[in-house]
Amino acid sequence: MSAGGLAVRVTGVTKRFGDHVAVDDVSFEVPVGVIYGVLGPNGAGKSTTLRMINDIIAPDQGEVELLGGLRPGPEAAPHVGFLPEERGLYPKMRALEMIAFMGELRGLAPRDARRRGEAWLERLGLAQWRDHKVQDLSKGMQQKVQFAATMIHEPELVILDEPWSGLDPINADVLRDVVREQQAAGRTVLFSTHLMEQAEQICEHIFIIARGRKVLDGRLADIKRAAAAEGRVALALQAAADHARAEPLLADRGLCAAVRPAAGSGAGPGLELEVELAAGVDAQRLLAALCGAAVALRRFEVVTPSLHQIFVERVGREAAATAARLPRGAA
């Protein structure tokens, strides 16, 4: 495993189902050893993308390359673990058998698969359930069995489709620990989610997709820094009189591109604001202008937006742009 190599390279991939374009000319690269999140609203094309990476469906156009040159399919299968969005196990199989069976499908020798299966059950606290049928386990235990079945063959690339959906908080933590362990062992974890909080806690790299198209990708830290530099300021004014004095400045489109009441403001109407600075304006200029106008401030903060905000804003913008394009295209 070469440091700095690519675990996944997706180049110009398109997938159509009839007239519907599920994934439209998408490209991204996942470096080896990172935790990479594919984010998008429902129906954005996340699962279709992951399915193409796993050779469950073939792209109409474009190419997928895994772990520095392997094609998806039998060649790559022993190196890849996949947890599909739709979970399912054989209800009549015993827990250990089920895990070992998946290991064998991924190329492990039978005895090795059993040994590792036992280790995984131990690790996930299910040792005493190894000989119970899957159908007799609780839902949470079944989910753990599913994780183990995904990772038993110690794949260099772990792909998880919506891994946190339907998990209780305890199992969500277990999964987060498992994902971090995988990364610590030098493996790459690629997952999709629409839960921004989970992604923000764990991802180093993200890829946002909406309506089958790439919206944004890169290191999460860089994206956040860029979003912060785009200029957003949280403002809290002292009193209504300050609001009156600030009014002309806030209305100046050369200074503030947009002003809106901050979410959950309780200090009276118009006193807590979120300001989007006009292009080329930095926060210092607004602060100076406000001070110059003798506006008393309780708070002036350059906001680093949460991933949630970035997501809503970027995906929303994209959606708006698409909607604007559509009528002309249709006519």
Next chain:
Amino acid sequence: MIAPRKRAGRPDWLVIARRELLERVRTPWFIVVTLLGPILMVALVVVPVVLGRVGDQTARVQIVDRSGRLGPALVAALAAEKWRAEVVADVDEAELLRRIKADRIDGFLVVPPEAPAGGAFVYKGDNASAEHVMRSLNHVVYGVVLSARGEVLALPADKVTALLAPVDFTTRHTTGDTEGTSGLAAFIVGYVVMFVLYMAIVLYGANVLRSVVQEKTNRVVEIMVAAAKPRALMLGKILGVGGVGLLQVTVWAVMGVVTINQRGALLGLFGVDAGGWSVPPMAAVDVAIILAYFLLGYFFYAAIFAAIGAMVSSEQEAQQAQTPVILILVIPMLCVQLVANDPRGAVAEVLTQVPFSSAILMPMRWSLGGASPASVLVSIAILAASTYLVARLAARIYRVGILMYGKRPGLRELWRWLRY
């Protein structure tokens, strides 16, 4: 680029086949059915004979002798067959029927006034539908009447006995190549083989279908297609389920042959004398032919069933979708007599070459000696080629169909694409 890992274990299709086989073989249900099958077979041989004898011993018959001559002789002859018979005064039939209804007697025999020269003997009774009852009654009446006619013609008793001595008459089935076997035995073997093949194909083929649908409904198919090619999934499933079928049928066949050949000893345990025939000896080539048709026929239909399973998303849909296949499977069953009556005829030839029916009918035609080795080879070649073709097509349908269910956008598009 990382070094590709070598597969340390078994190939996918084998891992899957093994799982399918173990999951079925390990159930108590499988063990019960496999062991109970032969017990049922033994019961089929023993119970009718034992019951028949029990029935004979309790049969109570009244004889209305309108001829006034044959009554005592009939009573004596029936007693020799362990019937309890008595001659009663002539009453009208309604009264006799009342006695049957009241269960005082099992039946009554009316001897016509014209006997023994003519007239019609009539027996009515609650046991008149049992074939062996009618055979022994017929035998008794026939013997008594012939003896009486002998007396009328003034033939001495020993000459009558000589006249009535049984004729040894057997039928041997042959088409000239072989020495010939008992016609009945050859037909029964052929029929049993055909029926077992039909049952196995229907039961285990439908099992493949059900198991594909179940994988879809409990969504396990998702992790399976991620880990293995759909073709390996289909192949493994068909082989695994087929292995179960082969195992079960082999156990039954061995026990069945043993049961029939040891029939004398078995029936002896119940104090019954077993007559006649045993399973005609089977050469290795016969067994090989039956096995080849079982495997090919099963695979042919199982692939079709698998493809159907991949196309539907619920058990109810599956029921509907499999109906045409079941109908096609029933056709050879309806044509059994055509092959059995004229194993060397053109109809039999066609039916045993068409892949939809050859697997079921050819082993029977072969066991009746109606098929030349060349004809069998051609038929196997056609069946093998069609099986390969069907499996290829089924795999393609399976590949697309297996992931189609529910709610995903573009489902209808996928479906349309599949049909084209």
